[in-house]
Amino acid sequence: MKKISLSIGVFLMILFAACKDQKESKEDPVRASSEESKDITELSDSPRHHEWIDLEQDGRTLKAFVVYPEKKEKAKPVLVIHENRGLNDWARVFADKLAEKGYLVIAPDLISNTVPGKELTSDMDSPDEARTAIYRLDPEQVTKDLDACYDYIRKDPAGTGEVAVVGFCWGGSQTFRYATHNPEITSAHVFYGTAPEADSLLAKIETPVYGYYGGNDNRVNSTLERTKAQMDSLGKAFEYEIYENAGHAFMRSGHEANGEPGNKKAHDQAWDRMLKFLK
Template sequence: MSAKNLNEQLDAKLIPQQAFDWYDEYAHGDINRRTFMTRLGSLSVAGLSLGLISSALIPNYALAEQVSFNDPDIKASYAEFDSPNGHGKGNGYLVVPSKLNSKAPTVLVVHENRGLNPYVKDVARRLAKQGFIAFAPDALFPLGGYPGNDDDGRAMQRSLDRDKIEQDFMAAATWLKKHENGSGKLGVVGFCFGGYISNLLAAAMPKQIDAAVPYYGTPAKAELQAEVKGPILIHFAEQDKRVNATWPDYETVLKANNANYEAHFYAGAQHGFHNDSTSRFSPKDAELSWQRTVDFFKKHLS
């Protein structure tokens, strides 16, 4: 993350925790935009206007690019896959290292609850820079794809059948594991809703998923959790009460499964701390968690 981008973001320490909590409710569809903005307007914070706080919380994707789509080390394109149990066809952003001397491990990248936005595409490019073949499907493909803004993206994703979305990601995983330049080793990483999908795939496809990394995602349904064997690396934000409340029971199941798992809690971090397009972004936690993620994939997908 460049110093310029950091300077363009409001210091998270200046924003009351209430505002982060309300944004989490808004981002997950529990309240609408009008309610969110009304609540923000009720805050009395010296020197911070409603506009300043809201613009700091709502993603600015111009800040999120760490790897250019023109980077000579990677080649980005789009690819379609069959999803007979989902929406019939799926599509996603495929990024491969530009120079492959041998078969490369593959990683499925799963977006949040609003479609394939620029931040998640950048995550795929970051993985390709590390030598992985990365594929980021867009759950909104049946409706024309990510619309260019998160509000419409959230509404579109809510309108789709949840079971079919899950089947689309399972189909994407199956397709990617068989990629012609892939080594046959498959990892998955996802954020928020994508964290849930990462947990789901680890439970529903334990023989196909060789390593899973959910970021602040809820676990799969209770009846599936017993299938999780790992390896799985789980990242939590300390301030993320909604997701963290699911962890004690999930960890009990993982222990009973003798699963190969790691879990890390990042002190003071907000839900979404890896997303570098808002003031929820925590540079040190994002960097540490990402290094752990890359190392985890290199260990288990080599």
């Protein structure tokens, strides 16, 4: 029985790289509600053009959030992959803030229309329901969904056609995995996500991978030396930064008004680093 449980755990970690932050289950509902209200206000007050698009995928409608920057020139497109909470308001705020920096952003809701009666992440009854839906996703379907979003934003006439990928937590792991699948992306930005373990997959990567990790997140960080050694031996670019005194999901936590100082500092430093390498 133990062998079966171990096998399932390894499978999820390697192929689907689940993100399991125990603190999330103990979240203060009052604080969460306040932050959600703040995020909604930010989105409502944004001067940038937002729109939801529908992409038909194997008989299902995949919903994606697109944000256009306010600029004269064509913008570099970025595909943003949400964390294991789904495409919540914070993820959409991040997409909007990235567009504020001049990027054309698409952020798919990868659990959209995967649960009967739930069109979007926002229709889920709780973050736990969203997490459950994510861990039930077929990895191959996730890849197809990302391909559809990549093709859409690459062909948008407002963009340059050169697409980078950014992902958080579960989405960070998916970003690393997608880099093994799509050699055309210009860079992959992995926020506190793990890499596939197989050399045969990592060998397919044709783009630089940049990692962003919290110093207090040893569950993830304990995999970094192995990944770095593998990537180096394969001649692949993997550069990562560990931000001391920051925890897992520091980009979301650091965005909060009353976030921990270590998370807020890491949030700001990681933003600057990401923008440097996105150019």
